[in-house]
Amino acid sequence: MKLIKPLIIGIVLLALHSCKDKAIKITVTNPLDVERSFETVELTKEFLEVTDLTNIGIKEVASGKLQVTQNVDVDGDGIMDVLLFQPVIPVKSEIDYEVVTITEAEKPTAPDYCYSRFVPERTDDYTWENNKVAFRVYGPTAQKMIEDGVKGGTLSSGVDAWLKKVEYPIINNWYKKNSIKAGAYHLPSQEGLDNFHVGVSRGVGGLAVKKDTTYYYSKNYTEWRTITTGPIRTSVYLNYANWDANGNTIKESKVISLDLGSDFSKFEINLEGTNTISAGLTLHEKDGVVSGDNKNGWVSYWEPHGDSELGTAIMASPEYFVSYETYDTNQKDLSNAYANLKVIDNKVVYYAGFGWKERGEFNNKQEWEAHLNDVSKKIQNPLLVKLNK
Structure with a gap:
């Protein structure tokens, strides 16, 4: 019995740790019968339940591809408030994305056309x-x-x-x-x-x-x-x-x-x-x-x-x-x-x-x-x- 109790505690702690580290995922759904592209999804810190957007990346689950993103400081206080990306969603479909932590070197780049x-x-x-x-x-x-x-x-x-x-x-x-x-x-x-x-x-x-x-x-x-x-x-x-x-x-x-x-x-x-x-x-x-x-x-x-x-x-x-x-x-x-x-x-x-x-x-x-x-x-x-x- 003395061996079982520590084992149970260890399992509970492992389960709590797993829940804490569980990846945040988002699903983007296109309700229309036309493909959607060049439309911007806005993700706030509050929506993602994170405190900092600086090193946040968005990865398509199926392909594992990181999306081009842009952070925006809306109110000019030096803290990023919104993360933007533009998914491509087929007709009446949904795509899953994972919110990941990435380094600056890992971030995909694109021309600053805007x-x-x-x-x-x-x-x-x-x-x-x-x-x-x-x-x-x-x-x-x-x-x-x-x-x-x-x-x-x-x-x-x-x-x-x-x-x-x-x-x-x-x-x-x-x-x-x-x-x-x-x-x-x-x-x-x-x-x-x-x-x-x-x-x-x-x-x-x-x-x-x-x-x-x-x-x-x-x-x-x-x-x-x-x-x-x-x-x-x-x-x-x-x-x-x-x-x-x-x-x-x-x-x-x-x-x-x-x-x-x-x-x-x-x-x-x-x-x-x-x-x-x-x-x-x-x-x-x-x-x-x-x-x-x-x-x-x-x-x-x-x-x-x-x-x-x-x-x-x-x-x-x-x-x-x-x-x-x-x-x-x-x-x-x-x-x-x-x-x-x-x-x-x-x-x-x-x-x-x-x-x-x-x-x-x-x-x-x-x-x-x-x-x-x-x-x-x-x-x-x-x-x-x-x-x-």
């Missing part, structure tokens, strides 16, 4: 891109130049589109050649060009607040903070001075993120002072076609553009998307197609982006709209992630 930065050499643009599209917005110096009558400024909270047609980052290349010869990036090159006019329009996704029949806008952003860049996502925080919408004071800040493989930036807007907003698409020469789908939650504008064609769009999930409309006026740059969106608990989320025919992905309006329906279906039916302990 890039953004503040651009002091061009007044104070903030520009972001991935392997497919690029965008920029304008800062307080550019605004003050206009207000002081100084040449070269920009007063707009619209979102500019940079029409790139290469996978690698072009932001630094374009600004460098622009510093050598002003306006150089407006000329065609093998990398694409910036021939998208914004002015005071909404560009691709700038917001407005509608009161009666008038749309009110903020001015340029006042503060910026790069949140992350890397192989999977780039994101930026922008703040705006309080602005007036027909007697209502609007407080606005936002986080804009762009993921690998996406044609759309995600806008997460924090607002006070309004229950609705309208996110807009400039109509330029008004020679294109506005279309929309209230059920799938999108509005689109397909237009002739230079020697090519261009589709722009805004989409949102059903909880935010209310309707779409066209605002046509003779005032320069003020004609826009709008997605009317609901603000819930001082927040609204929408996606804005474009497809350029010359890049070779979309050849016509029908292909562009089919893509919008596909993306909308995925937004409304996200990948499901379950923790298995």
